[in-house]
Amino acid sequence: MAASPKRIGIVGARGHTGAELIRLVAAHPSLELAYVSSRELDGQRVDAHVSDYQGDLRYSSPAHEDLPALDADVVVLALPNGKAAVCVQAFDAAGRDPVIVDLSADYRFDNNWYYGLPELTRNKWRGEKRISNPGCYATAMQLSIAPLKEMLAAPPVCFGVSGYSGAGTTPSDKNNPDKLRDNLMPYALTGHMHEKEASRHLGVPVEFMPHVAPHFRGLTVTTNLYLSRPHQRNDVLALFQQAYAKDPLVRVQDEAPWVSQIAGKHHAEIGGFAMSADGKRVVIVATLDNLLKGAATQAMQNINQAIGVDEYTAIPL
Numbered sequence: 001m002a003a004s005p006k007r008i009g010i011v012g013a014r015g016h017t018g019a020e021l022i023r024l025v026a027a028h029p030s031l032e033l034a035y036v037s038s039r040e041l042d043g044q045r046v047d048a049h050v051s052d053y054q055g056d057l058r059y060s061s062p063a064h065e066d067l068p069a070l071d072a073d074v075v076v077l078a079l080p081n082g083k084a085a086v087c088v089q090a091f092d093a094a095g096r097d098p099v100i101v102d103l104s105a106d107y108r109f110d111n112n113w114y115y116g117l118p119e120l121t122r123n124k125w126r127g128e129k130r131i132s133n134p135g136c137y138a139t140a141m142q143l144s145i146a147p148l149k150e151m152l153a154a155p156p157v158c159f160g161v162s163g164y165s166g167a168g169t170t171p172s173d174k175n176n177p178d179k180l181r182d183n184l185m186p187y188a189l190t191g192h193m194h195e196k197e198a199s200r201h202l203g204v205p206v207e208f209m210p211h212v213a214p215h216f217r218g219l220t221v222t223t224n225l226y227l228s229r230p231h232q233r234n235d236v237l238a239l240f241q242q243a244y245a246k247d248p249l250v251r252v253q254d255e256a257p258w259v260s261q262i263a264g265k266h267h268a269e270i271g272g273f274a275m276s277a278d279g280k281r282v283v284i285v286a287t288l289d290n291l292l293k294g295a296a297t298q299a300m301q302n303i304n305q306a307i308g309v310d311e312y313t314a315i316p317l
Ligand SMILES: NC(=O)C1=CN([C@@H]2O[C@H](COP(=O)(O)OP(=O)(O)OC[C@H]3O[C@@H](n4cnc5c(N)ncnc54)[C@H](OP(=O)(O)O)[C@@H]3O)[C@@H](O)[C@H]2O)C=CC1
Pocket: 011, 012, 013, 014, 015, 016, 017, 018, 037, 038, 039, 040, 041, 077, 078, 079, 080, 081, 083, 103, 104, 105, 134, 135, 136, 165, 166, 167, 168, 169, 170, 290, 291, 294, 295
């Protein structure tokens, strides 16, 4: 007899990433939505906002201390940074221990949480039920640097350009289409959270310069890497192909990828591999959809791992 589906709750489900997760859960054979929370959409039908969802569920707006009683097996926190802890504490206080996947940056530096960038960390998972989902740019940077991290002569320098969905739905210059029109907006040019995150999880310092652009979704990270000894382009390309050969959500290609091709796709693309004449400098370009491999799809890989089903269940490959 097939096991009954696990119940999943999404806290902060009005947001861009929450909506993508609802879509993924709707197509998942082993998960059913227990609740989706939003203060703004409280009481409204989910199918009125997420076209791929068919069912009668409505958004609700439980207080964080009421979340444990809703009895989900898996809880995704898709809240702005700084808002996860009160929810986590509510589960602790109630003595409940569901799988909790936090999409924010709040637990990415906490050793008690599993940092789930599956292609680089799945062999470190020890059955943890507290999972911190990586940042979108941080995912692209780490995938671009990891295969070369033992060969670096200097910190890699990453130039990032994100679509404005990366800035969430709370109004700001970075998601204001008027201010973004015909524009490229630099921000946090040193010390961005994802610079610290990528440096911490790679174990090598990384330098990162983010920008936001007028397109809605998808990001590009172009990384300059100085190598400690000369390499042939084919050897670098082969290293990446080998590193991700078993990872369908990381596609290595010859050409530098274009962000226009990645919107709505679940995988990351890595390419370019432009070498300097002396073979000691390589430039690598990575693209991914910040809402998918940069957030919801990666969360689904982590959820699948945690509930014991194939990592790619319900993820279109
Ligand atoms: N957008 C992206 O590309 C990525 C985002 N992330 C991270 O994922 C998380 C969600 O991002 P995203 O979906 O873009 O964010 P949004 O701003 O689009 O959505 C945030 C959600 O949280 C709710 N919310 C907002 N403020 C509060 C509050 N003070 N208390 C409780 N609920 C609140 C909102 O609903 P309501 O106000 O109706 O309650 C909404 O459902 C963030 O931590 C973000 O940093 C990670 C990777 C990529």
